[in-house]
Amino acid sequence: MRIYGLIGQTLKHSWSREYFIRKFAAGGIHADYILFELARINDLPVLVRTEQQLYGLNVTIPYKKSVIPFLSDLSPEAEAIGAVNTIRIERQGQDIRLTGFNTDAPAFGAELGRFAFRESKRALILGTGGAAMAVAHVLKNEGWTFSMVSRSGKLPNVLSYDKLTPDIMASVELIVNATPAGMYPEVDTMPPLPWDYITRKHLLFDLIYNPEETRFMQMGQAKGARAINGLGMLKRQADLAWEIWPKDQTQEK
Template sequence: MEHEHEKNRLFGLIGKNIGYSFSKKYFTDKFEKEELTDCLYENFDLQAISQFPKIIRENPTLKGLNVTIPYKEKIIPFLDKLNKKATKIGAVNCIKITKKGKLKGYNTDYYGFKKSLEPLLQPHHQKALILGTGGASKAIAFALEELGILYTFVSRSKREDALDYKFINATTFDNYQLIINCTPIGTHPNIEECPPIPYDFFTEEHIAFDLIYNPEETEFLKRAKAKNAVTKNGHEMLVLQAEKGWTIWNK
């Protein structure tokens, strides 16, 4: 890397087919704006998580990493330590590399989501449907627990602990006032796609929250909004988790 000799603090994102990443743009802009000339942010696109140790070996100036789909759970065995909340959640999206070169895993997704959702909550928002069962959905579940909101996972795969999409009906929407999309369905470029739920049952009593931020308004959010639901995308959540990560890296 041509910048290596002049930059002495490297940060980055671990993911698969990341191409466009929120983190790289966010931190690159941040470093420019705050004149942090010794900092650089890179995307590390891994076809398999087994390539991870090589990234660490080849980049001795790395101080911190973000982790995205599909490695939030798979990264865990490669880390030296996990903080308490990341252990409970079972997923990591932020890694701090200590002065001694130890890798410590954190989860800042749950924090970003919790802070982003809180201002929208009304007393009648008692129960949530979490669409998807990957690493992101685990952080969401943890945040909902802290907020005292009951939740049920929805999945296409037959799982003991999850509801099948085909059983979601009007009654489900009466019982669950929060619908949270933790799947990648509807992400750019597949913007006409959306999770297979009956959108007609959304009302103004509902919140539709999509972790996706690109496009700004997914098909999921459009359809919920058409029924007067309160809608929010994942952008603020990402900003909040990024800043929380920055704090952790600089502690």
């Protein structure tokens, strides 16, 4: 039986195994999906050599950027983004080739396409990690003007939360939470936005899907804003990953 899975540091939040096990059962696919918690990304080569039936991986925080040096190749989109969330593993004897892809970007773009926006297309991206880079890639390609935001604001061209003025908040329509703040089990946390400036004109897109309604979303809705979670994006990127991974011809009926 071929194995696919997810690597990350802590995976208590993940619904990926549940999603893929249902997908395999519905499609008559003889495969398994396993959550692999890695204390360090340096443990990836040992995992790949040890699990000889492993043919595909999803990648989550905090390894979407740091996994890249361990890969044989990158898709053009993953290279442009600078982050990987899907790995295809090809085996020929002792030769193992790992290719990195980014399915976060097309999945986010498809979810964003569900909504109509003003022509100004201004956004804030909360976070600077791999997921944030995928969001930035999509927004840039679709003609958005955006700023990235972090707690420290120390990176070039990145704002800190205390620099989000009323004028900035009024100018943006889309706010994307690409941080883990609010993710299970830390469900009482959220990004420190200046919430007094959130209005019904804002759309809050939380990439988190567990819990399905985060504090970030609840706070936005209390101010009249629209708010959506990352569950639709999770399903889209998972289906795209399945298209990328090598499959045994006997897996599907």
